[in-house]
Amino acid sequence: MTGGVFEQETNKGNTMKKNAAIVAMLIAGLATPAFAQTLPATEITVVGNLGTTTQSRVLEAPFWTTKVTELSGGSVKARFRPMNELGLKGPEMFGMVTDGVMNIATGQLGHHSGHDPINDGSDLAGMSSNYDEFEAASTAFFPILAEYYRTKLGLHLLALQSYQSQVVYCRVPVENLADIKGKRVRTSGASQSDFIAYLGGAPVNMPFGEVQQALEQGVIDCAITSTVGGYTSRWYEGSKFVYDLPVNFGAGATVANAAWWDALDPAVQAFLTKEVGALSAEMWAQNRREDREGIACNGAGPCSIGEPAMQTIVTPTEADLALQKEAFEKGVLPGWLNRCGEVCSDAYEKLSAR
Incomplete structure (x- = not known):
């Protein structure tokens, strides 16, 4: 008898727990669409970095082709191509963003230092001897470069990334x-x-x-x-x-056309700033890992x-x-x-x- 009562109470407790879990899942499932409903439908043209790199294949391409749409509940969609698939060499990319040919682009800062030498500022040869120093320099340089891009180039700086050493x-x-x-x-x-x-x-x-x-x-x-x-x-x-x-x-940056960016709904701006920032953080982590594996692969x-x-x-x-x-x-x-x-x-x- 006691065992039967205990079993009934246990089953009752398990049922309540299951119901609570289901409710929690439903709430969680509704949370993203509820947030997404505050975002107006937005289409973005994006050109990415060199598509043969693992950074582009593993992180950048999936982010723009799939993840950004999922995170926004379908409100934000991107047409994405890496630069090499479009026949671009690199140095022309940010100028094309300035001209409004694409809304957003990610490229290597060194490609753009010939026209604007300030692009070398966070990654000058010999300035940083390890990732921690380079990341500190990039963080400090962000507002400096952002101001220059805004006033001189008509660009909005979204993120700075690393590459391997x-x-x-x-x-x-x-x-x-x-x-x-x-x-x-x-x-x-x-x-x-x-x-x-x-x-x-x-x-x-x-x-x-x-x-x-x-x-x-x-x-x-x-x-x-x-x-x-x-x-x-x-x-x-x-x-x-x-x-x-x-x-x-090999520092990189993700930039947007400033006039296009300023015309976006503030909620979309906040969404893209947050998610591109998270993507950038993933790139930093991946490149730190791959950097050491690259040395190991070149060695024993x-x-x-x-x-x-x-x-x-x-x-x-x-x-x-x-x-x-x-x-x-x-x-x-x-x-x-x-x-x-x-x-x-x-x-x-x-x-x-x-």
């Missing part, structure tokens, strides 16, 4: 940073070129697709790219050494994306970190300020005061 791959032995002297090094952008030149190397401007063969044939001695990018592009077929000191980090492993390349990974010393700082302060920073002028002098003063 840009490191040096060499076909000849490199035991420390000073060993760059006398070597021909493929660089990307003026900041990297100033860094290599200060070390006594010879910067070489060369398309990415030509680097692997140039290393293999001895046309160049070294080249700079990301830890995963060099591995997936099989640079190890020409290089034998990877110097594991970030030259910089473990490597989840292929066979370890078995290159020699060179670890920087305290003397190398000191030389990196010297190259930044005496070579890279003066060159940037000379190219950019007063606007960058003011920006760097604000950045240094953080």
Whole structure:
């Protein structure tokens, strides 16, 4: 008898718990549509970064093609294409956003530093020796760049992103940073070129697709790219050494046409600001993970994306970190300020005061 009563009470309690759980699920299910009903129907044209990167394939493309619509309960829809599928090279993207060709775009800041050198400000070669320093610089630089974009370019800055650290791959032995002297090094952008030149190397401007063969044939001695990018592009077929000191980090940004943005409903603005910010945070986390896996893949492993390349990974010393700082302060920073002028002098003063 007692057992029967206990069983009945238990069943009754379980039923109540189940009912409560069902109600909670229904409330949760209604919460998103209820919020979404406050958002007017909005269609967005978005151009993304290089579609071959895991950052674009795993995070960016699904966000714009699926997730943003789900999160808004169907109110916000995006037409998304990565830049390479549209035949874009990179440097033209932000100008196309300014002209209203697309509403939003994500691109590498280095692609846009030729026309507006201030874009290099958070990611100058030699300025940050690790992700924590780079993330702090990016956070401090955000309001500076946002103001410049608004007043000078007609852009609204939504987020700044990281990429993997840009490191040096060499076909000849490199035991420390000073060993760059006398070597021909493929660089990307003026900041990297100033860094290599200060070390006594010879910067070489060369398309990415030509680097692997140039290393293999001895046309160049070294080249700079990301830890995963060099591995997936099989640079190890020409290089034998990877110097594991970030030259910089390939900073990226997501921007919107300012006039289009200002015309959006404030609720849509708040929604996009929040969700693009969350996407950016995921990118930071992913790139931190992939950065170290890239080094492992170039070395002895473990490597989840292929066979370890078995290159020699060179670890920087305290003397190398000191030389990196010297190259930044005496070579890279003066060159940037000379190219950019007063606007960058003011920006760097604000950045240094953080």
